[in-house]
Amino acid sequence: MGTLALPLTDLSHLRRRVLALAENRPAVYRMLDPTGRVIYVGKAKRLRNRLLSYFRASYPEDKAARIRNATA
Numbered sequence: 001m002g003t004l005a006l007p008l009t010d011l012s013h014l015r016r017r018v019l020a021l022a023e024n025r026p027a028v029y030r031m032l033d034p035t036g037r038v039i040y041v042g043k044a045k046r047l048r049n050r051l052l053s054y055f056r057a058s059y060p061e062d063k064a065a066r067i068r069n070a071t072a
Contacts, residue, residue, distance in 0.1 A: 009072045015055050022048040034072040
């Protein structure tokens with residue numbers, strides 16, 4: 001069995017930023033890697049709820065958790 005990649009960013013800090021900045025309204029969002037490259041584009045009816053769902057996903061099974069772990 002191989003080793004799992006560690007998150008590229010501090011997930012607790014990222015979650016606090018989502019709580020502080022994301023509004024619960026419809027939106028299109030981009031996930032960026034530490035270099036600023038877009039790694040995912042999504043849309044949501046409630047942005048804050050959607051972004052927080054990434055923190056409930058299980059790594060490495062869930063695509064959302066894999067995206068979260070690569071996001072800065």
